[in-house]
Amino acid sequence: MAPRGETKERILAKALESFSIIGYDGTSLDDLAEALDIRKQTILYHFVSKRGLLNAVLDDSVKKLTESLEEVLASTNSNRDRIEDLVRSVFRVALEQPLLLGLLREVSRPGSPAAPRLKTQMSPLMSRAIAWMEEEMESGRMRRTDAQLVLLSAYSTVVGLATEIEILRTAGVERVLRPAAQRRQELLSFLRTSLTPLEKQTI
Amino acid sequence: MAPRGETKERILAKALESFSIIGYDGTSLDDLAEALDIRKQTILYHFVSKRGLLNAVLDDSVKKLTESLEEVLASTNSNRDRIEDLVRSVFRVALEQPLLLGLLREVSRPGSPAAPRLKTQMSPLMSRAIAWMEEEMESGRMRRTDAQLVLLSAYSTVVGLATEIEILRTAGVERVLRPAAQRRQELLSFLRTSLTPLEKQTI
DNA sequence: CTCAAGACTTACCAAATGGTAGAAAAATCG
DNA sequence: CGATTTTTCTACCATTTGGTAAGTCTTGAG
Numbered sequence: 001m002a003p004r005g006e007t008k009e010r011i012l013a014k015a016l017e018s019f020s021i022i023g024y025d026g027t028s029l030d031d032l033a034e035a036l037d038i039r040k041q042t043i044l045y046h047f048v049s050k051r052g053l054l055n056a057v058l059d060d061s062v063k064k065l066t067e068s069l070e071e072v073l074a075s076t077n078s079n080r081d082r083i084e085d086l087v088r089s090v091f092r093v094a095l096e097q098p099l100l101l102g103l104l105r106e107v108s109r110p111g112s113p114a115a116p117r118l119k120t121q122m123s124p125l126m127s128r129a130i131a132w133m134e135e136e137m138e139s140g141r142m143r144r145t146d147a148q149l150v151l152l153s154a155y156s157t158v159v160g161l162a163t164e165i166e167i168l169r170t171a172g173v174e175r176v177l178r179p180a181a182q183r184r185q186e187l188l189s190f191l192r193t194s195l196t197p198l199e200k201q202t203i
Numbered sequence: 204m205a206p207r208g209e210t211k212e213r214i215l216a217k218a219l220e221s222f223s224i225i226g227y228d229g230t231s232l233d234d235l236a237e238a239l240d241i242r243k244q245t246i247l248y249h250f251v252s253k254r255g256l257l258n259a260v261l262d263d264s265v266k267k268l269t270e271s272l273e274e275v276l277a278s279t280n281s282n283r284d285r286i287e288d289l290v291r292s293v294f295r296v297a298l299e300q301p302l303l304l305g306l307l308r309e310v311s312r313p314g315s316p317a318a319p320r321l322k323t324q325m326s327p328l329m330s331r332a333i334a335w336m337e338e339e340m341e342s343g344r345m346r347r348t349d350a351q352l353v354l355l356s357a358y359s360t361v362v363g364l365a366t367e368i369e370i371l372r373t374a375g376v377e378r379v380l381r382p383a384a385q386r387r388q389e390l391l392s393f394l395r396t397s398l399t400p401l402e403k404q405t406i
Numbered sequence: 407c408t409c410a411a412g413a414c415t416t417a418c419c420a421a422a423t424g425g426t427a428g429a430a431a432a433a434t435c436g
Numbered sequence: 437c438g439a440t441t442t443t444t445c446t447a448c449c450a451t452t453t454g455g456t457a458a459g460t461c462t463t464g465a466g
Contacts, residue, residue: 041415041416042415049454109225109308109309231422233424243424244444245444247426248443408466411462411464414459416457416458418457419456421453425451427448429446431442432441432444
């Protein structure tokens with residue numbers, strides 16, 4: 001028998017994968033259990049209900065996401081290109097944990113049962129990000145715009161790059177898109193041209 | 204009894220709504236029927252199976268989407284700001300038919316059963332859009348970049364603006380975002396700074 | 407060794423789901 | 437009107453689903 005929380009971890013990982021790819025409703029506990037060579041009741045033992053499992057996966061994911069971004073947001077007044085730092089770090093998450101963004105996408109759907117919980121979980125991170133941006137604007141390192149709007153655009157683009165790629169590939173844009181590094185570069189120039197103060201802009 | 208294809212139309216509309224909001228797997232034919240005050244078998248009579256219904260909804264939606272964009276893509280060498288035309292038209296679709304984009308989002312999920320069909324349906328439109336952009340670049344009206352990449356970014360942002368707004372609202376960005384017109388404006392400047400040829404750029 | 411707590415399983419189940427078969431009702435047309 | 441076709445409904449059904457109840461097995465502390 002698996003000691004420690006090993007089984008629990010395995011379930012969480014597979015659940016993230018399944019929720020992220022075939023969705024919450026599309027995931028059956030029986031299938032999940034079979035994929036893990038485990039009995040369904042083991043899952044229910046650890047997480048009480050399917051919703052409980054979703055909540056656990058969600059909590060876990062948001063935690064990882066937060067940890068990844070926290071350090072960048074926390075780094076104070078260095079002179080480095082902080083936008084680049086942020087984009088780089090977000091991209092790292094997107095590349096290492098695409099499932100995580102897939103889950104965000106799944107859960108953020110208007111009809112999702114987990115929306116309220118997501119709010120509770122993400123609120124601090126969002127406030128933090130907005131505060132960070134406003135601080136940047138205050139100090140003149142970032143052009144003054146609506147922080148929320150930029151956040152929305154950036155968020156959409158990143159999640160899009162990570163997940164919506166599929167539709168384009170499916171829709172006929174077959175040739176594999178540029179490597180991730182180049183895509184990041186593209187996003188960077190988008191953000192730079194939009195955010196860098198005019199007087200510093202060299203393009 | 205409803206003559207003509209009236210019932211069929213009603214079913215299609217409600218199905219689009221349901222698929223788009225609570226997803227394909229989350230939609231039950233019984234619930235759908237009840238919402239329409241109709242018996243489930245009526246749905247199956249018209250669309251054979253649940254998959255058949257999804258396909259029908261998909262075909263219908265892609266058709267509307269294509270029609271909306273076709274005219275812009277078709278308009279030849281006018282001197283007007285064609286990027287603005289395109290963005291404007293896409294936004295009009297997004298605002299008038301948000302469910303349509305919601306469906307795209309749902310269906311474009313990697314695990315979706317409708318992905319192959321989506322490919323068939325969207326391919327011409329995508330090729331068309333790419334050809335359009337390359338033509339613009341050729342003539343110097345658009346800065347030379349990777350058309351596919353720009354398409355991906357623009358697509359992500361629009362679908363994002365239309366659907367992912369929900370997550371931010373849910374995640375604590377409560378204050379209602381700027382009106383659509385301003386958001387469109389923002390997207391326009393994103394695209395302009397990225398696409399307008401340098402020598403013409405005034406910012 | 408004992409025994410309680412934790413981890414995992416077998417045995418079931420009520421509800422919901424997509425779907426089939428065929429009758430009944432409505433519309434269409436000569 | 438009467439016959440035929442189209443549309444909708446009632447009656448079922450097999451399977452799947454999330455979940456409950458109650459056991460068995462494992463482990464670690466005393």
